[in-house]
Amino acid sequence: MKKAYGIVIGLLFILYLGGIAPAAEEIADSHFHNANYAMQGVPLKEIIDTYMGEKIARSVVFPLPLQQKWDRFEHYAGDKMDPNYYMGPKAGMYYYSAIDALTAADYLKLFSADRARLDPMIVGFNPMDQYGVTHIKRMLLLYPGVFAGIGEFSVHKELVGDKIDDDLTRTNLGPGEKLPPDSTDSTRNTLYNPSLKTILDFAAEAGLVVCLHSDVYPAKVSYDGTSVTLSPEAPYTAGMKHLCGGSPKATVYWAHTGLGRFVKPAADHLKVVSEVLDACPNWYTDLSWDLVQSYIAFPKPGMPTLDDWAGFVKKYQDRILWGSDNVIYTRNKMDDKGTVTLGKPMLVKDYLVVRETLNPLWEKVGPEVMRKVRYANHVRLFDVARTSVRAWEAAHAKDNVWDLSAQ
Ligand SMILES: [Zn+2]
Structure with a gap:
């Protein structure tokens, strides 16, 4: 009797490991941050069980790579709260490489059915550093079986580029060497840095x-x-083309079609994005970030209309991904009276509500295109990536992490 009982328990455990969770809705989040600018986040198991649940089938996990420095001499917010967002404090930011180890360690604790729902990405490298690629290699070799991609990392991003504690592009130019075409005297990041080509070429390999x-x-x-x-x-079109032309085999998705909080869509935005996609056959783009999604669903005068976006999405239906751009841990805030509300893990309803922002677009493009953008394109890209990266890891299992090439 005791033995039969043991067998039943054993079978139940095997079923649990094998994943008998109810099938989740066919939505894949290709743009999700499991930690913020102060490396505050939520364990992956909780992200799956509490947040994704039956509503989101798959998700990338990429923390923010940049740590906002807390400079006590700045007396940010009158010393009443710590800065956990990049906008507000004057102090710089730096690449926090250990965040990738945090993600990997967390991922390796998951059962296989849970692992299958996540696509972790490596973020803790400086894309302007020729050594950046060695960090990526080290992470693959140290944590085989985990990562499927790299990024989200930023080249041009309002303010963030200025706040990275790094050399200005012009600082180390040799005599007679000119600034890259997308650089000014005060920029640190350029699409023309050879380090980026090395990173993209390695990503392709x-x-x-x-x-x-x-x-x-x-x-x-x-x-x-x-x-x-x-x-x-003066869009960065030439720089984008230079980048993809130099590393044509890299599979890249361009976050938010290049838009953001301040970078709102110009009237010819979709023309510019189309030009980049047409010149870069291995490039994709994502419709992520509720703020950017509202430019699509509820455009202001002078922006492309919802019909324009629907036409664009239909045309590039195999090359567009969907994402929430949720940052799982919220910002510390202070109101006019100086009352502080500290950040915390975001509410599940706030995490899920982003799924609805693009409903007007889905109505225009129809269920088949919606399914591709919200699910099938992600699954196709990342399933291929998982297989290829596992093969690379197996082939390089004996590589010495203490002696890697950055060429
Ligand atoms: Zn993002």
Whole structure:
């Protein structure tokens, strides 16, 4: 009797490991941050059980790579709260490599059915550093079986580019060497840095999917977001083409079609994005971030209309992904009276509500295109990536992590 009881328990345990969870809705989140700018986040198991549940079938997990420095000499917010967002404090930010180890360690604790729902990405490298690629290799070798991609990392991003504690592009130019075409005297990041080509070429070799954030046009924004200069008339199209042309085999998805809080869609936005997609056959783009999604669903005068977006999405239906761009841990806030509300794990309803922002678009493009954008394209890209990256890891299992090439 005791033995039969043991067998039943054993069978139940095997079923549990094998994943008998009810099938989740066919939605894949291709843009999700499991930690914020202060490395505050939520364990992956909780993200699956509490947040994704039966509503989100698959999700990438990429923390923010940049740690906001807390400089006590700045007396940010009158010393009443710690800064956990990039806008507000004057202090710089730096790449926090250990965040990838946190994600990997967490992922390795999951049962296989849970692992199958997540696509972890490596983020803790400086894309402007020729050594950036060695961090990516080390992570694959140290944590085989975990990662499917790299990013979201940023090249051009309002304010963030200025706040990274890094050299200005012009600092180390040799005599007679000119600034890259997308750089100014005060920029640190450029699409023309050879380090980026090395990273993308390696991503192609290993099969890693790349999520790249690079604003579609220049935006100069002060540390607290009060002053803004925008240059929609001079998009970074040439730089994007240079990047994909140099590494044509890399599978890259361009976050938010290059839009953001300040970088709003110009009238010719979809023309610019189409030009990049047409020149870069291995490039995709994602419709993520509730703020950007509202430009699509409820455009202001002078922006592309919902019909324009529907036409664009239909045309590129196999090359567009959907994402929430949720950051799982909320910001510390202080109101006018100085009352502080500390950040915390976001509410499940706030996590899920982003699924609805693009409903007007889905109505226009129909269920088949919606399914591709919200689910099938992600599954196709990331399933291929998983297989390729596992093969690269197996082939390189004996590589010495203490002696890797950055070429
Ligand atoms: Zn993001």
